[in-house]
Amino acid sequence: MRTAVSRLELLQPRSVREALRMLRDEGPLVPLAGCTDVYVGLNFGTLSAKRFIDLWPLDEMRAIRSTGGVLSIGALATYTELIRSPLVARRLPILAAAAREIGGVQIQNRGTLGGNVANGSPAGDSLPVLAVAEAMLVLSSAAETRRVPFNSFFSGYRKSVLRLDEIIAAIEVPRVDGRQWFRKVGTRAAQAISKVVLAGIRSDRPRIALGSVAPTVIRLPKTEGALASGAPIEEARRVLEGEIRPIDDLRSTAEYRRRVSANLLERFWRDTAG
Amino acid sequence: MQAPPMKRLLDVLREECGLTGTKEGCGEGECGACTVLLDGMPVNSCLIPFAQAQGSVVTTIEGLEGRHPLQDAFVVEGGAQCGICTPGMILAAAAIPRGATLDEIRLGLAGNICRCTGYTSIYRAIEKARSRRHR
Numbered sequence A: 001m002r003t004a005v006s007r008l009e010l011l012q013p014r015s016v017r018e019a020l021r022m023l024r025d026e027g028p029l030v031p032l033a034g035c036t037d038v039y040v041g042l043n044f045g046t047l048s049a050k051r052f053i054d055l056w057p058l059d060e061m062r063a064i065r066s067t068g069g070v071l072s073i074g075a076l077a078t079y080t081e082l083i084r085s086p087l088v089a090r091r092l093p094i095l096a097a098a099a100r101e102i103g104g105v106q107i108q109n110r111g112t113l114g115g116n117v118a119n120g121s122p123a124g125d126s127l128p129v130l131a132v133a134e135a136m137l138v139l140s141s142a143a144e145t146r147r148v149p150f151n152s153f154f155s156g157y158r159k160s161v162l163r164l165d166e167i168i169a170a171i172e173v174p175r176v177d178g179r180q181w182f183r184k185v186g187t188r189a190a191q192a193i194s195k196v197v198l199a200g201i202r203s204d205r206p207r208i209a210l211g212s213v214a215p216t217v218i219r220l221p222k223t224e225g226a227l228a229s230g231a232p233i234e235e236a237r238r239v240l241e242g243e244i245r246p247i248d249d250l251r252s253t254a255e256y257r258r259r260v261s262a263n264l265l266e267r268f269w270r271d272t273a274g
Numbered sequence B: 001m002q003a004p005p006m007k008r009l010l011d012v013l014r015e016e017c018g019l020t021g022t023k024e025g026c027g028e029g030e031c032g033a034c035t036v037l038l039d040g041m042p043v044n045s046c047l048i049p050f051a052q053a054q055g056s057v058v059t060t061i062e063g064l065e066g067r068h069p070l071q072d073a074f075v076v077e078g079g080a081q082c083g084i085c086t087p088g089m090i091l092a093a094a095a096i097p098r099g100a101t102l103d104e105i106r107l108g109l110a111g112n113i114c115r116c117t118g119y120t121s122i123y124r125a126i127e128k129a130r131s132r133r134h135r
Ligand SMILES: Cc1cc2nc3c(=O)[nH]c(=O)nc-3n(C[C@H](O)[C@H](O)[C@H](O)COP(=O)(O)OP(=O)(O)OC[C@H]3O[C@@H](n4cnc5c(N)ncnc54)[C@H](O)[C@@H]3O)c2cc1C
Pocket: A030, A031, A032, A033, A034, A035, A036, A037, A038, A039, A040, A055, A075, A076, A101, A102, A103, A104, A107, A110, A111, A112, A113, A114, A115, A116, A117, A118, A119, A123, A124, A125, A126, A166, A167, A168, A169, A190, A191, A192, A193, A194, B028, B029, B030
């Protein structure tokens, strides 16, 4: 490991309240959840932070439950827990589908939904699902708990409205009507940092979100509008190709991403017809 | 056990505990060579701070004491060549439920990379170890 571990400090709160107090009084601190992103950074010496706070043992933040029609997922719920949850299977099966495509079992046993959101990579596989589900993020600090719509959480590449003294406590998913669809296209299904991910919901108000094609996950209001107004799929494809501006990086060219995105749109529409 | 809380479980096992059966491959969660069981679940010990393993049961390859049916089957079927991936492979395999299909075995090992065997002998070893345990 490239980082000198003896110089790293770890605070170990025993409750969420204590954690929030520490974040207020002893910050700045970097939260640890399942560490599958944090330790990649530490191992390569690319993460310069020296002071951390361990959220992993806080079981209060792990529960998956349904209250008053809202599916509430604790930020610490792991991919394995999402895959096994009967509630997720019933209410938001595309979240379990996304979880199954993340890493191998070792990563699924540790990686958390809150970590995927907080990490904010545009390639985060769960993010398009939360975007079409119009999830709410429950953000807690010692001072207050506020709810921020997932779709206004990110403000740019790896930037969000999360404050330094705040944590993501839970992800709330309202009732989702319509047919759900999820697909990830990557070089190696289980391990690749995704190239293009599309999540869709087919209803009177179709919803579509794409991952890995922009600095953050995006919804496609124009394409959604075209589909809602009954435009043929060929036209919707053209709208989509004009609507997205893919990032051109080493993994694949922008043109490739645009084409794959349009193909995924067409498959979504075909698979959810009738 | 005394160790810095942010030290990787992998390094604590190898340095503090002298258990060098757990290997480091990539150090970034991709290869699975460092796989151990934490309370029975496969995890990458290169991505776990010591603090998060305290109070849990950690099973390393040494913990199988050379007597696990998988270990024997890996030897017999040629599931191990250079051996770097083998401890992690066996621990990941040990966590796959009985009666798993070949596809499920593949999925259970999706986080473990082997550069030598081409996997066929590994899958064969696992199927063999399982059928023997059923007898
Ligand atoms: C081999 C490998 C394969 C991977 N494959 C995929 C993949 O296919 N798809 C994918 O999307 N990701 C993948 N990842 C990335 C990673 O596993 C996920 O992003 C995971 O969800 C991160 O969760 P974590 O709990 O491990 O986060 P951590 O590493 O603990 O934290 C990540 C970041 O979020 C912050 N954080 C965590 N929890 C909270 C919280 N509750 N409140 C506030 N901040 C918080 C941390 O401070 C840190 O900045 C992979 C990683 C590895 C190593």
